[in-house]
Amino acid sequence: MPSTIDEGTTLIEAQMPLTSGRSPDVIYLGVYQMMGPCKVSKDDVPLDPRCDLHRHSLDGFQWGYGGSGPTQLALALVADRLGPGREDEAMAIYQDFKWFWVARLPKRNWIVSGSELDSLIDMVIAVRNKTREASARRGQRDVRGEDDE
Numbered sequence: 273m274p275s276t277i278d279e280g281t282t283l284i285e286a287q288m289p290l291t292s293g294r295s296p297d298v299i300y301l302g303v304y305q306m307m308g309p310c311k312v313s314k315d316d317v318p319l320d321p322r323c324d325l326h327r328h329s330l331d332g333f334q335w336g337y338g339g340s341g342p343t344q345l346a347l348a349l350v351a352d353r354l355g356p357g358r359e360d361e362a363m364a365i366y367q368d369f370k371w372f373w374v375a376r377l378p379k380r381n382w383i384v385s386g387s388e389l390d391s392l393i394d395m396v397i398a399v400r401n402k403t404r405e406a407s408a409r410r411g412q413r414d415v416r417g418e419d420d421e
Contacts, residue, residue: 296387300349302335304380310334312345314352322351325359336379338370346370353389368396 300319303311309332312319321333321344333348334341346369351362373392 296385296390298386300384300386300389302333302345302377302382304335304382308332309341312348319348319352321345322348322362325351325363335374335377335382338375342374343367343370346374349374349389350393353386353393365393365396365400368400369393372396372399 298315301313301316303313305311309329312333319333321329323344325347327344328347329340329344331341333345335345336342343366347362347366350366350369351359354362369392372395
């Protein structure tokens with residue numbers, strides 16, 4: 273039986289990943305092409321680029337650098353993994369995800385599972401939250417320092 277942290281929250285629930293954990297067994301496949309847009313699919317279906325959220329690239333997906341194609345891919349992957357109703361969250365973190373993972377991919381084919389993407393996105397969210405906490409603490413110290421003068 274799971275131990276309880278506070279009323280109604282179990283230890284297992286408290287350690288749940290920040291992503292939705294949607295279909296962890298899906299497979300994302302990126303096929304690199306030297307000329308033209310790269311192909312990205314989710315279980316053999318082309319990945320929706322989510323241009324409804326923001327259109328960065330007129331030429332489709334790319335990876336391995338920080339341009340518009342990798343930005344569109346980062347947005348598409350994050351929005352897909354977070355799922356419907358979490359578009360604001362996807363918009364808040366996809367640029368960080370681009371630099372954390374998409375821009376670092378080698379310019380060749382790749383394959384990643386949904387659960388692996390969830391872990392990567394969770395890391396980006398955790399780092400972002402830690403950075404915000406540290407900034408807030410620094411801001412509090414700055415305010416206290418100004419008051420002390």
